[in-house]
Amino acid sequence: MTNLTIDQILKRNDMPRMALLRQLNNEGYSIGKCSMRNLAEKNQCPRRAPVAAVRKALGHLLGNNIKQEELDTIFKHQPNGGNNKVDISQPVYGxxxxxxxxxxxxxxxxxxxxxxxxxxxxxxxxxxxxxxxxxxxxxxxxxxxxxxxxxxxxxxxxxxxxxxxxxxxxxxxxxxxxLTTVPDVAVKPRITFEQPEPEMLNQTTLRHFKLSRHPFENEIRSESDLFMSEQQVMLREAMVQATLGGSIMAMIGECGSGKTETRKGYMEYIRRHHPEVQVIEPMVINKKRLTAEMIFDALAEELMLTTLPGSLERRARKVESALKRSVKAGNRHVLIIEEAHDLTNDVVKYLKRIWELSDGFNRLISIVLIGQPELAQKLAPSNYEVREFSRRCNVMQVPPLGRSLTEYIAHKFKRCNVNYLNVIEPQAIDALQLRLQAKVSYGMAAKASEHQDMSYPLIVNNWLVCAMNLAASLGETVISADVIQELK
Known part of the structure; x- marks a missing residue:
């Protein structure tokens, strides 16, 4: 065994160099791309990652796919190359x-x-x-x-x-x-956004603006209560197409961005236009405890299977047979999981196996995941464990209201039988839009600060409640731009 390099080992196991780089970083050894190239091509361990650290990282990454003899060959010319007892405890970094x-x-x-x-x-x-x-x-x-x-x-x-x-x-x-921070998967910028403390809408405020009920309680009693902007309609259509096409989709959005309302709109649309679709939603509050067995139990309950075998393999075969019979009867099936950002990597990998169930060319089930931005991190290319699932998953982001802000406000007050212009001036909405811009700083002079629109429904509701309370306390007949500017 001569001239064996780390690059050859990685290629043999269909792994990129970045996988080893990430593994080293996870274990506390940060090296640059140039050092990584020398390590992969020439087996030259950098100063910041000693031989024992690289050996350990390779062992964790490749497991039984690499032998100790191969490791000895790779590091035989390195200092301490044959010594597996080198102390590699956590280094001290300044x-x-x-x-x-x-x-x-x-x-x-x-x-x-x-x-x-x-x-x-x-x-x-x-x-x-x-x-x-x-x-x-x-x-x-x-x-x-x-x-x-x-x-x-x-x-x-x-x-x-x-x-x-x-x-x-x-x-x-x-x-x-x-400060309120919104994680970004690719660059991890610092996003700073200040907003007033949440308030309850006072009864005096309701009387001041002649409102019979709270306009922002979000009690969705019918489809007419839903606010569906053009972008949300597109999201709903994407969910419908994923359901009918037997594919995988993830809908990702900030807390309060309207994910649940979009799902409700999708469910109502499916009920009216596609009654052949059977929606399966595992009822587990803590998604971190969701297992493949629980998912199959949910599938079995929807398919009205009364008994299931104990082993996962036999259970899967029985559910697959029932799905085939249901599809032949003209039904379609979609598995929807909310709070999917809490799913473990093992469950995500099982979801891919479930999605692969088919009858010839026909997929037996579609999958729709709904979660917060942490789900995007879980499905990112850097998470090598779930690459089989993430590379087949269509990820859709829930956008802010943006240009639909005025329509959203008008819709909310219309539900209370009130013209929004009797509560807030157009100039105040413009001022609110400006205050809903977060500052995105990258901490490097090479990249200037940017702005990110934070006009998500929950945040907008909070601002408007505070503005209404302040306007009522000041005796203002409507919310003006000055009232928006006064909010702290």
Missing amino acids: VIELLQTNDLSQMQAINALKQDGINISPTAMSQILRHGIWPKTVERADIETSLTAWIAQFVTKRQLNNMWKVRGVTVNATPKKP
């Missing part, structure tokens, strides 16, 4: 080491601090990082908190927990008041 291993500069750190309103000079930054000398004009906790939040997008949690360890002493940064 801020400056994290900057160096992630190709970040001190100037980028300074620019990140500036975006949080903290101005320090390059000399002061160098004194902090190299000598532990802190400036007297800025609170130390503010600097630590800002740097921690910025560098978190580049490093692992394990490294982050150790970044303030200096000479064996850990310095804990005092956290600021938490």
Whole structure:
């Protein structure tokens, strides 16, 4: 066995280099792409990832698909290459080491601090990082908190927990008041969005605006109560097509973005236009405890199977036979799982097996997942464990109201038999739209700050309730742009 490289081992197991890079990062060893190339092609272990660490990562990644003899061959020319007892306990990282291993500069750190309103000079930054000398004009906790939040997008949690360890002493940064953050899968930017504290709509406010009931309680009693913008209609149509086409779809949206209402609209549409579709929804509150057995139990209940075998394989065969009979009778089936961001990787892999059930060219069941942005992380290409499912899944994002904001407000007040213009001025809606823009900062000078629309129904409802209460307390007949600006 000669000239065996890590690249050859990875290719033999149909794995990209990035899989090993992610595994090393997960185990606390952060290396750059150049170091990864040298490691894969030349078996050269970088300074930040010793031989024992790479051996351990390969073992975790490939399991029984790699032999100890092959590992010995790969690392035979490395220092300590044959020693499996090298201490690879958690390394101690300082801020400056994290900057160096992630190709970040001190100037980028300074620019990140500036975006949080903290101005320090390059000399002061160098004194902090190299000598532990802190400036007297800025609170130390503010600097630590800002740097921690910025560098978190580049490093692992394990490294982050150790970044303030200096000479064996850990310095804990005092956290600021938490801001509303919205995770982004690809870049993980910091999204800052301030909004007023949630309030109840006062009875005096209801009387002030001549309302008989709360316009934002979201009690959906009929299809007419649903607000369906053009984009939400498109989402519903995508769910319908996934159901009829036997495919997999994931609907992902922020908390309060209208996922549940869109699902209700889809269910009503299916009931009226496609009565042949049987909807299966496993009734498990804690989706982290959902298992393949529970899913098959839900399928069996919908198919009216009274008894099921104990083993999962026999249970699957019996359910498959019942699905085939149901399809031949003219029925279609769709499995819908809400709060799907809580599903474990094992369950997601089982869902792919369930979706593969077929009768010839006909799929026996479609799958629709509904969840928060964490579901996008679970289905991301970086999650190698569920790649068989995620590569077959059509992911749809629930958009904010955006240009439909006025229509949404008008719809809500129309349900109360009130013209929205008797409650809020058009200029106030424009002012509200501006305040619903979040600041997206990347912490790097190379990429300027951006804005993200946060006009999701739940957030809009909160703003309008606060604005109505404030307008009523001030004796304003309608909500004006000045009232929106006064909200804190």
